[in-house]
Amino acid sequence: MELASQLLPIDIETLELDMYRTMLLARRLDERMWALNRQGKGHFAVPCAGHEATGVGYALALDPAHDHLAPHHRDVSALLVWGITPRDILCHFLGKAPDPASGGRQMYAHWGSRRLRIFSLSSVMAGHVPHAVGVALAAKYRRSSIASSRGKGDNSSEEHSPRDDALTVTWCGFGDGSSSKGDVHESMNFAAIHKLPIVFCCENNGYAISVPQKMQMAVENVADRAAGYGFPGVVVDGMNPLAVYECARLAVERARCGEGPTLIEAKVYRYLPHTSNDDDTRYRTRQDVEHARARDPLKTFRAQLYTEQLLNAGSEAQLERQVGEQVEDAAAYALAAPELSAEDTFKYVYG
Amino acid sequence: MELASQLLPIDIETLELDMYRTMLLARRLDERMWALNRQGKGHFAVPCAGHEATGVGYALALDPAHDHLAPHHRDVSALLVWGITPRDILCHFLGKAPDPASGGRQMYAHWGSRRLRIFSLSSVMAGHVPHAVGVALAAKYRRSSIASSRGKGDNSSEEHSPRDDALTVTWCGFGDGSSSKGDVHESMNFAAIHKLPIVFCCENNGYAISVPQKMQMAVENVADRAAGYGFPGVVVDGMNPLAVYECARLAVERARCGEGPTLIEAKVYRYLPHTSNDDDTRYRTRQDVEHARARDPLKTFRAQLYTEQLLNAGSEAQLERQVGEQVEDAAAYALAAPELSAEDTFKYVYG
Amino acid sequence: MIKTVIESIRDTLRQEMARDERIFILGEDVGVLGGVFRVTEGLYETFGPDRLIDAPISELAIIGIAIGAAGVGLRPIAEIEFADFIHPAFDQIVNQAAKLRYRTNGDWDCPLVIRTPYGGGIHGALYHSQSIEATFAHFPGLKIVAPATPYDAKGLLRAALADPDPVLYLEHKKTYRSIKGEVPEEDYIVPIGKAEVKRQGADLSIFAYGMMLHESLAAAELLAQDGISAEVIDLRSLLPIDWETIFESVRKTNRVCIVHEDTYTMGLGAEIGARIAEEAFMDLDAPIVRVTGPDLPGVPFNEIGEQTFLPNAQKIADAARRLAQF
Amino acid sequence: MIKTVIESIRDTLRQEMARDERIFILGEDVGVLGGVFRVTEGLYETFGPDRLIDAPISELAIIGIAIGAAGVGLRPIAEIEFADFIHPAFDQIVNQAAKLRYRTNGDWDCPLVIRTPYGGGIHGALYHSQSIEATFAHFPGLKIVAPATPYDAKGLLRAALADPDPVLYLEHKKTYRSIKGEVPEEDYIVPIGKAEVKRQGADLSIFAYGMMLHESLAAAELLAQDGISAEVIDLRSLLPIDWETIFESVRKTNRVCIVHEDTYTMGLGAEIGARIAEEAFMDLDAPIVRVTGPDLPGVPFNEIGEQTFLPNAQKIADAARRLAQF
């Protein structure tokens, strides 16, 4: 994907169109994977529907050429901004050999790419949060410890951020459910002590599988925990990509300048079941889900683009066609891609 | 120890004298154990000096006949209120067979007594915090689940609190260092969700062994974390037994009525090294320690009792003599007590 | 009555909860949803939110809180949603639950049951396929059971709930719906610490448990076609292990094949093999054989990878044939 | 130069940190205090707070953060203050560090060294005496070393720091000051995966590591007085294990005695015993013998309890004598 808006200064119209196109692509990929799963192809789907605005909003606020991601599992839209392709996604979904995240070893939604600085995810909820802090520690460490002695020793693995005084930033996403884990507490506390260049983002969709927020915590906002660690916590409408973008930009800038972490809580909704193995009719009514459709970013942001005359029936149809082609190309590619071989199953235990 | 003041309504003068006597006993026991350790008797001492006012303040605010303790390791004064005797303490210190906490199996300061409802401590910092929450859950569970069907089934293990509608309360102490652990986060969050009858008390002495508070957290008060879980957090001068007592009474009452947890942060100081294996001259100056002596509750509360004419030279000398006798009796008893035998070493792996 | 493993567990939970009000279940999605595998389906409707507690994602707290409640006389069942996610609670299990009685000289105890689905074969990849029994079998103070049949699922669950010590009750998720069998309505217990000879044989002994018991029984059929008579023993109880039954079988067949899905090195086969080489050495006519998962960090998601990882009847029969011919 | 184990570790840390700026140490009390055992004494003064990071009590985060930093090219050394407190980080070690390379198809790696003091004999009771090697030896993707001498302490630490995978570097705390030996100034590496024959012998083989190597060598002296010639092998590397050297010794002596301080069931002796019974069975003239700690939940604080728990030269010699006479 080309995203002209990634280059600053931002052209707001390009930005909005980029956002919409990426959200649409994420949604259509989601739908395609769900359909494939229902056809018995792909054992495991993890819908992102409802989380697209948050993903696209934050990813565009970062610098995909230098910053690091430790994303939430539903961040397909962010990954598209970051350079993960629809083919990558479908290969990962089908567990095929070209899957760049795991070569078909991990279940879907276990993102990762060393080249793109996306730290590999496991299934363990919140297990990646300390890794993200470690990546942020490395960014600060490199500047203070290695940069201070340039020329000495082997600096081959060193990274440079575009501004010489600026830090690369790590974005760490996780769900409301994951926020309950000790990993998050220990990680936030450490990041605060060292004022690390990291942004924590809790994508609060109100559920940890079936467990509703009120059985997960006695507070309304996860963001309120930030004060207890000594950094700002902000609540944002995660269904509004521009709101997320702005909020993320501030937090990223803060991190980049060495002022430390921010916790952003993006209020979102998950429109589909937790995964393809879940039956959400057991714990929420169809009315609840329909009610939440009013906030669907694909609907509201589309309306906004129509109002702003950035989109019309013609350009929308063209966009849908383009996106549809990308999705079909990805699906065809992945369906035809080779399986993990028995031989390769034994590789990469040690380096 | 007789503590007339445990019976409500409280006679303030008796209360203050009880407090002082218990703090003095705790301090003298501390000194005795330190001296024994320096003589090569007892491999491991954990000083409580500086924490006595907090212990005595909270223990007197609870109901030792019904409530539960999951104490901090430095809570000797609280344990004395609770029914642990100087002999118990010295046997535990010397690892002798009559040690009621562990029969000589655990290092010193690993308290526990089923009879007295003191949940057994391990060495794992904060590992006991979820246990305390479990005890509090049981108190609520018994009332809602078992009490609702009295007469049915086996209620032999059931407990009754003095007021029929009141809950037994669990007091859970831990240090500033321990507050960094995920255990504390997960425990507080759970206790808040279920409004459990528990009081969390962080005894903040500014250090986790050598690591000062500013390297442990980026905030001034651990108590500020409570808001992020949805219950009150209070800071109290942990060197003032009456202040702790009052603050604890409010929190205990809240818990007892089913209104849920409170986090009390008692600001204290540890006058001696972390343990007998520590050398605190490496991480804090003697001036720092001396400076903190101004707050020593044994000094300030004594002065207050003199001012209030609850103590004078004569009664103080008598008190010191009584306390000294208790300490010497305990030491003599424990030194003469039997060792853990090789045979008994193999007992109690399974029930 | 014929039931699946999952029905047997569910019905037993229901019966025991009805009988003993000290029992409650604490875990993620155990209440309203009835569990991600539906083990606790319908129990919330009967017993309500106090006794089926939907926990936040806090494995450490789930176990730690259950320990506290067990210590003061309740009978908590802590459910870990997948065995792979028990590791955040490792400290609470091995440093707390397993040591509570010993460290207090018998003063405190911890009658806690930890239920968790384990094992591979359902495309669960690295983090929804793990076998955890060997890791925990290292810790005295704990007990571990792994029923392979609906009958044992009930008998061992009742034994676990009656036990005064912490019991890790492992449910092989592949058996949940694929394994059916008779489950008597009346009360019975399968004692912890007793194995069962599932098939008599003369030429070699196969020791297995969980899903691998069924693969081993299928292997024994294949071997019978070749005229090899395999004795198949279901260990069921993994800590403590029933050494008597094992040694008796070794005395009879003099050939040992140990099967588990878990990885090879330091899998439970290590202890079984070593103990036989120590205490039944003179009865052995051939080297010990272990048929296990390979030493890989996890089961791959891709089906070819998954099948490459998992032992099955064919692989067991191949190894047993070589053993019989030794 | 003659050094103690602790001096050898400290000097090696200093040298390697001076040479490679990617190395930093993260752990409780490692900085200003220089570690509770003083392993890192003086390093803070040289390398400052960026490279000796005094961590809060957050074992999970210490390991998890080190994994993150290792993933992006630094060389973190995570120190766990006592091995007994590694359990809260268990998930990060076995589910994250050990699996990172495999789960990413070789894309990511985790060159992380975890240092931690383990073992008993210093009145540390249940929670300052644990042996953790067997638990972690179950996890492919990890490596584990346990030097017993000042020479190996340096050589294995350098090997660990040069390794592209996570290495658990176990320091037996009883050896810190009690074991002295020659440590060359020049650079050398003791390769991970190689055992060492410490004493040649003909009648039986003793396999040991850590403090128990020294007890085993003392036992060999006692045995020599009885005319029994014991070969003593220091395993040093516990994952992977040097099977070649083990099998070679078994071929020579035909009698196996495995010694470790850890508890018996599922201790590392399980794997060693089983593997020998599997791959060197025909070389065995006697049952395998394990001399280990008893199956108790922990080492008691009381000295009688502690000595009852721990194996020593006498206990090893007694068992070996019976083995020689078999």
Ligand SMILES: Cc1ncc(C[n+]2csc(CCOP(=O)(O)OP(=O)(O)O)c2C)c(N)n1
């Ligand atoms: C440690 C752990 N426990 C349990 C699970 C099972 N599980 C998978 S996703 C999930 C809920 C995650 O909820 P949340 O963090 O809110 O993210 P969401 O999926 O709602 O976006 C659970 C409990 C897990 N993967 N890891």
Ligand SMILES: Cc1ncc(C[n+]2csc(CCOP(=O)(O)OP(=O)(O)O)c2C)c(N)n1
């Ligand atoms: C999980 C864990 N990590 C490390 C240790 C080693 N340790 C023992 S006491 C202690 C400091 C405790 O500090 P704090 O909680 O503030 O209590 P204090 O001793 O200061 O009263 C540490 C790090 C431990 N016991 N447990």
Ligand SMILES: [Mg+2]
């Ligand atoms: Mg959620």
Ligand SMILES: [Mg+2]
């Ligand atoms: Mg402290």
